[in-house]
Amino acid sequence: MWQSRPGVLGWVMTTDHKRIGLLYFWTTLVLFAAGGAEALLMRTQLARPNQHVVGPATYDELFTMHGLTMIFFFIIPMTTGAFGNYLLPLMVGARDMAFPRMNALSYWVFLASGIFVYTSLFIGQAPNAGWFDYVPLANVKFDPGHAIDFYCLGIIFNGISSSLTAGNFIVTILKMRTPGMSFNRMPLFCFAFLAASWGLLFALPSLTADTLFLFLDRNIGTHFFDVAKGGSTLLWQHLFWIFGHPEVYILIVPAFGIATEIIPAFTQRRVVAFPLVAVAELLVVFIGFGVWAHHMFATGMPTVTVVFFAAATGVVVIPSTIQVFAWCMTFITGNARFKTPLLFIAGFIFMFVAGGLTGIMFLAVPFDQQVTDTYFVIAHFHYIIFGAAVFPIFGGMYFWFPKVTGRLYYELPGQISFWIIFVGTNLLFFPMHIVGLEGMPRRNYTYPGGLGWGTSNLLETIGSYLTTIGIIVLIVNLVVSYFRGAVAGPDPWHGATLEWTISSPPPEYNFAVLPKVSSAYPNWDYEDRAEDRRKLAEGVMVLEQGHEQPVSSPIDGWWAEIVEMPHDSPWPILLALAMSICFVLLLLHLWMGFCFALAGIVLVLLGWHGEEPQESVA
Amino acid sequence: MADHVAGGVPERFVPRTTDARNAGETAILAGRRRGPSVAFWGMAMLIASEVTLFGTFIGTYYYLRFENAHWPPPGTPEPRVVVPLIMVGILATTSLPMQLAAGAAQRGRVSSARAFLVWALAVQCGYLAWAIHDYVDQLHVSTPQDNAYSSIYYVLLGADHAHVAIGVLLVAWLVWKLARGLTMYRLNATQAVAWYWHAVNLLTLVVIGVLLSATI
Amino acid sequence: MLAGCGGSQNTLNPHSHQSADIANLFWVMMAVSFGGLALITGLLVFAWVRRGRRGLGGDAEDPHPGEKLSWFVVVGMGVVFPLMVIVALFIVGDWAIVKVTQAPAASSTDLTVEAIGHQWYWEFRYPGTKAVTADEMHIPVGTRINLVAKTADVIHSFWVPELNRKIDTIPGQENRILLYANKVGVYRGQCAEFCGLQHAHMGMLVFVQPKAQFQTWLKKQAAPAAKPASPAARRGERAFLGGSGSCSSCHAIRGTPARGFVGPDLTHLASRTTLAGLTIPNTRGYLARWITDSQHFKPGNDMPNFHLTDGELQSLVKYLEGLK
Numbered sequence A: 001m002w003q004s005r006p007g008v009l010g011w012v013m014t015t016d017h018k019r020i021g022l023l024y025f026w027t028t029l030v031l032f033a034a035g036g037a038e039a040l041l042m043r044t045q046l047a048r049p050n051q052h053v054v055g056p057a058t059y060d061e062l063f064t065m066h067g068l069t070m071i072f073f074f075i076i077p078m079t080t081g082a083f084g085n086y087l088l089p090l091m092v093g094a095r096d097m098a099f100p101r102m103n104a105l106s107y108w109v110f111l112a113s114g115i116f117v118y119t120s121l122f123i124g125q126a127p128n129a130g131w132f133d134y135v136p137l138a139n140v141k142f143d144p145g146h147a148i149d150f151y152c153l154g155i156i157f158n159g160i161s162s163s164l165t166a167g168n169f170i171v172t173i174l175k176m177r178t179p180g181m182s183f184n185r186m187p188l189f190c191f192a193f194l195a196a197s198w199g200l201l202f203a204l205p206s207l208t209a210d211t212l213f214l215f216l217d218r219n220i221g222t223h224f225f226d227v228a229k230g231g232s233t234l235l236w237q238h239l240f241w242i243f244g245h246p247e248v249y250i251l252i253v254p255a256f257g258i259a260t261e262i263i264p265a266f267t268q269r270r271v272v273a274f275p276l277v278a279v280a281e282l283l284v285v286f287i288g289f290g291v292w293a294h295h296m297f298a299t300g301m302p303t304v305t306v307v308f309f310a311a312a313t314g315v316v317v318i319p320s321t322i323q324v325f326a327w328c329m330t331f332i333t334g335n336a337r338f339k340t341p342l343l344f345i346a347g348f349i350f351m352f353v354a355g356g357l358t359g360i361m362f363l364a365v366p367f368d369q370q371v372t373d374t375y376f377v378i379a380h381f382h383y384i385i386f387g388a389a390v391f392p393i394f395g396g397m398y399f400w401f402p403k404v405t406g407r408l409y410y411e412l413p414g415q416i417s418f419w420i421i422f423v424g425t426n427l428l429f430f431p432m433h434i435v436g437l438e439g440m441p442r443r444n445y446t447y448p449g450g451l452g453w454g455t456s457n458l459l460e461t462i463g464s465y466l467t468t469i470g471i472i473v474l475i476v477n478l479v480v481s482y483f484r485g486a487v488a489g490p491d492p493w494h495g496a497t498l499e500w501t502i503s504s505p506p507p508e509y510n511f512a513v514l515p516k517v518s519s520a521y522p523n524w525d526y527e528d529r530a531e532d533r534r535k536l537a538e539g540v541m542v543l544e545q546g547h548e549q550p551v552s553s554p555i556d557g558w559w560a561e562i563v564e565m566p567h568d569s570p571w572p573i574l575l576a577l578a579m580s581i582c583f584v585l586l587l588l589h590l591w592m593g594f595c596f597a598l599a600g601i602v603l604v605l606l607g608w609h610g611e612e613p614q615e616s617v618a
Numbered sequence B: 001m002a003d004h005v006a007g008g009v010p011e012r013f014v015p016r017t018t019d020a021r022n023a024g025e026t027a028i029l030a031g032r033r034r035g036p037s038v039a040f041w042g043m044a045m046l047i048a049s050e051v052t053l054f055g056t057f058i059g060t061y062y063y064l065r066f067e068n069a070h071w072p073p074p075g076t077p078e079p080r081v082v083v084p085l086i087m088v089g090i091l092a093t094t095s096l097p098m099q100l101a102a103g104a105a106q107r108g109r110v111s112s113a114r115a116f117l118v119w120a121l122a123v124q125c126g127y128l129a130w131a132i133h134d135y136v137d138q139l140h141v142s143t144p145q146d147n148a149y150s151s152i153y154y155v156l157l158g159a160d161h162a163h164v165a166i167g168v169l170l171v172a173w174l175v176w177k178l179a180r181g182l183t184m185y186r187l188n189a190t191q192a193v194a195w196y197w198h199a200v201n202l203l204t205l206v207v208i209g210v211l212l213s214a215t216i
Numbered sequence C: 001m002l003a004g005c006g007g008s009q010n011t012l013n014p015h016s017h018q019s020a021d022i023a024n025l026f027w028v029m030m031a032v033s034f035g036g037l038a039l040i041t042g043l044l045v046f047a048w049v050r051r052g053r054r055g056l057g058g059d060a061e062d063p064h065p066g067e068k069l070s071w072f073v074v075v076g077m078g079v080v081f082p083l084m085v086i087v088a089l090f091i092v093g094d095w096a097i098v099k100v101t102q103a104p105a106a107s108s109t110d111l112t113v114e115a116i117g118h119q120w121y122w123e124f125r126y127p128g129t130k131a132v133t134a135d136e137m138h139i140p141v142g143t144r145i146n147l148v149a150k151t152a153d154v155i156h157s158f159w160v161p162e163l164n165r166k167i168d169t170i171p172g173q174e175n176r177i178l179l180y181a182n183k184v185g186v187y188r189g190q191c192a193e194f195c196g197l198q199h200a201h202m203g204m205l206v207f208v209q210p211k212a213q214f215q216t217w218l219k220k221q222a223a224p225a226a227k228p229a230s231p232a233a234r235r236g237e238r239a240f241l242g243g244s245g246s247c248s249s250c251h252a253i254r255g256t257p258a259r260g261f262v263g264p265d266l267t268h269l270a271s272r273t274t275l276a277g278l279t280i281p282n283t284r285g286y287l288a289r290w291i292t293d294s295q296h297f298k299p300g301n302d303m304p305n306f307h308l309t310d311g312e313l314q315s316l317v318k319y320l321e322g323l324k
């Protein structure tokens, strides 16, 4: 079996999905801290009426960067990049992703795009027209300078990374499942990531096109969004939300996946109504493609259109309710042990339902038109994003901590961190409903005193500090546990899926022997595991001739072939570098230089593909 | 030793890419595996994503069309019909040699695969040269800066040409790779690139169709 | 700085049938939502109470304890029940209430008002009359008004929560909404779509008046500006009209050569209670400080600070104060 290269070079050139997952994890955590710091600054500014902590220009940059960071540089890369990368191959019993070098490329492109976007902040040109960046405000007439160019290019750049990841995941789930893992034996986690990846793959092009048009409008003078020359301002909004709505389900579905792993482990019961839940995970994303215009109810579209999209939004609720009740029934009929990860999942269910219910309120169009663009919407989506996407991330951090580090975290501080975060977020986001109904619009850098908004805002600010304390407790707990925690062993929770069958942390090649799988909860199938151990002892089904990996057929999981996987490679980081140069040159309008850089990309790709797998070892 | 079975297939029946030492053995192994290669699936993902991107462009085209009373706006020339149609027709025929090349590779016939690729490449290069020439020509008459119509017109057409250009690079690279024998890797690449070209040809047809719809 | 300038903008404090319908809808939705949330919380608490026990009834040894009952719950509560709730909500919200709150047929209204969003103030016009004003609109009580929302630059959103739902102003598009007030009073509104630096200071007041009073007001607003009454005010007028770069290059005062259209129409400035999108009250002190230091109150707004001598400033303010 193979080993990874030691030292820094081993990380820079790595194609190991676990290392890439960890790189993603640390990077997104730093970006989360940045997004959180921006949020805290905003909350400090808004703590009292008429404050001057930051001026309007800075405030606009803060909420734009906060939105961008949290959505594109935290949740997506954290769920797909970190959790997905680390866990998916383990869950499907594979030794790596379908395209390991492309996986590394995803990470380096993601890192580069993060640096690219954050450069704007440091040179004082940060995007400042909100995360959905409506034209004409974002067009060059009202926003000269490079701020929005950073936005456009940064999003395209980041989108490349996400698309690569999404494609990689889909192929990994379809083709790299260990032979014998047919679709009905696939863990729910994988269904969730399959759904999220399809969502990303089909949603991102719309955003790419949109930002490309805006970049062209701003920089070479096209007229996509220019009403005077036959363009359309609503075109931007449609294209943005055709991406933007599926995007919010892409944010949440991996969290569903995490929940559906934690719940069985801590209730020792298979998830109720497995097929319904699996289908619901896929459906949520699928239907999510047909509801985008519910973000545009106030734009004066014809009533029929508006009502149609409201109805579609109503339909998308069903898969969510199915899952909520399936989880609750699993809690009840199983043997629930309320350890920290499960607490986070219980909190997640609570927050998700609270946020989902305000989401349903929006489908009453007149009510939506009353509260859209107020703090009521901010409350809706923070409940559902912080509560329902971030809580499972925290829960998952605790849950898989023993797997990744080989150590146990401290339980009591873990539970304390949960309660601080739970109380903190509710204190932070609940008053936003009230202040929104009382008429406070979003994206206001300050507000007058006489309208009764002061108390709620102060509570929110206190809640934001409390939340931060909770997150810090969580992180400190994990860091201390990393050095001092008790040794975990391979399976501290008696988890259900394949990652718990191997040592913690898992070896480079994950599985020494191809695991036998006959249900979606393989670690609970004791005969199969005994057979694995027997086979390992006999030395069969171990595929040890090189960097080998079985490939199976997409639906029924029959063994199709054995392929040789690529080793560590310098090309991914080089390609990401070449791409960064391209984007910088575009930003600077150096068109000729851009063409040369494109040629550079072709050269790097040639080098990349010159390195064929060593196929003739025999 | 017991014959261990995974997913219904015994280990010894499963083809191992590393076992092939020459073109013939590669072909035999390729024939024995189940379903398309991982590379094919990767290409399918790329195509899915690109097709969606073009879908968005085309959606934009029609959205703008219905926002405008005159399409193309007065003063902007209508796209020419006959020559582009003939040229796409010619380009579309390259799906045939591409598919033949993929088939030849599958059977281990490296040199005929190369020959088919060269045939395709010649036609594709011709098309690309015409396309670039034509694009520049049109820029003398109208520019993307004229109005929303010409903006989407040039972006859509340009994006399509860019895909043809990438395809040409891919085929050229294949011709060069196959000169040094066939491996499973190159076989997979040939099949994936063939599919890329089918997609590009289809896209080109659709794109030209959409652009010509302005003349109706 | 200054408090609310009168009027609140609370969606739950409705002063029109439309707004009241929406507020009632909210209260009902909120009650149902709390019910739903309580149900789910109840299930979680129930699970906590039963922790350490498995299954339901005597089936703890079953590999899928309570599976059958759970399916009933999942399908019943997860599909049938929400469908019913949503259909009901849809009928009430998207059929009944949409009808009464949507943009009116122009013929069913008695008055049309145009609201034009600018970075960062509202311009109001009363088609059929010459009246133009800024940030403070007046309407007659108990009258169906056809409000036309337009923009001079970017997207804004016209929103007076206590009267009706909001409507965006989209370039190249004329959006409409019904405006109606049950009661005489002052209602606050605010631009609700992010429109740049001073989006936060783009408020408006709606003065709802008895019909006769409103007619008087409208007639006055339609008239040209009052002539300056004192020598100081006349000096002020001259300063205002001055050469290029002066006030008149941006502001219009009907009845004078001032025809600028960058800033608000100042013809009847003195009849307003606030300045610059409800940022400051319209008093002599604030008016003077606005002219010399508007960037302090509204950083980034399009009116530069003017460095005037005391005398110039005094006469300018005198003149503007006379624009009743």
Ligand code: HEA
Pocket (backbone or CB within 6 Å): A132, A248, A249, A251, A252, A294, A295, A297, A313, A314, A316, A317, A320, A321, A324, A325, A352, A353, A354, A355, A356, A357, A358, A359, A360, A362, A363, A368, A371, A372, A373, A377, A380, A381, A384, A385, A388, A389, C036, C037, C040, C081, C082, C085, C086
């Ligand atoms: C993770 C992200 C996420 C998720 C999952 C959702 C889920 C939903 N969202 Fe949300 N939404 C956002 C993130 C998300 N949203 C964001 C970021 C915005 C604002 C963007 C911006 O403007 O910046 C937004 C804005 C937004 C709007 C536009 C508001 C406006 O700007 O005017 C609407 C309107 O329909 C909406 C609706 C919904 C609905 C119906 C759901 C549903 O999927 C919810 C379904 C869940 C449930 C229903 C919970 C289960 C409930 C029960 C089990 C109880 C029983 C149920 C019943 C009685 C029905 N959302």
Ligand code: HEA
Pocket (backbone or CB within 6 Å): A029, A030, A032, A033, A035, A036, A037, A039, A040, A042, A043, A063, A064, A066, A067, A068, A070, A071, A074, A075, A129, A130, A131, A132, A378, A382, A385, A386, A390, A428, A442, A443, A444, A445, A464, A467, A468, A471, A472, A475
């Ligand atoms: C994933 C999405 C996400 C998350 C998690 C959050 C989290 C938070 N958001 Fe959110 N927010 C958005 C997405 C999100 N937000 C979006 C999309 C918008 C709309 C933007 C727009 O209008 O354009 C928005 C807008 C928004 C506003 C409205 C601004 C306005 O309209 O004027 C506010 C105001 O209070 C706010 C506050 C907060 C706060 C206090 C948190 C807190 O919960 C944050 C707490 C987190 C931290 C404090 C980080 C702590 C981390 C660490 C300590 C890690 C340490 C790590 C290392 C040392 C390596 N946000």
Ligand code: CUA
Pocket (backbone or CB within 6 Å): C117, C118, C120, C155, C156, C157, C191, C192, C193, C194, C195, C196, C198, C199, C200, C202
């Ligand atoms: Cu105008 Cu916000």
Ligand SMILES: [Cu+2]
Pocket (backbone or CB within 6 Å): A244, A245, A248, A291, A292, A294, A295
């Ligand atoms: Cu949405």
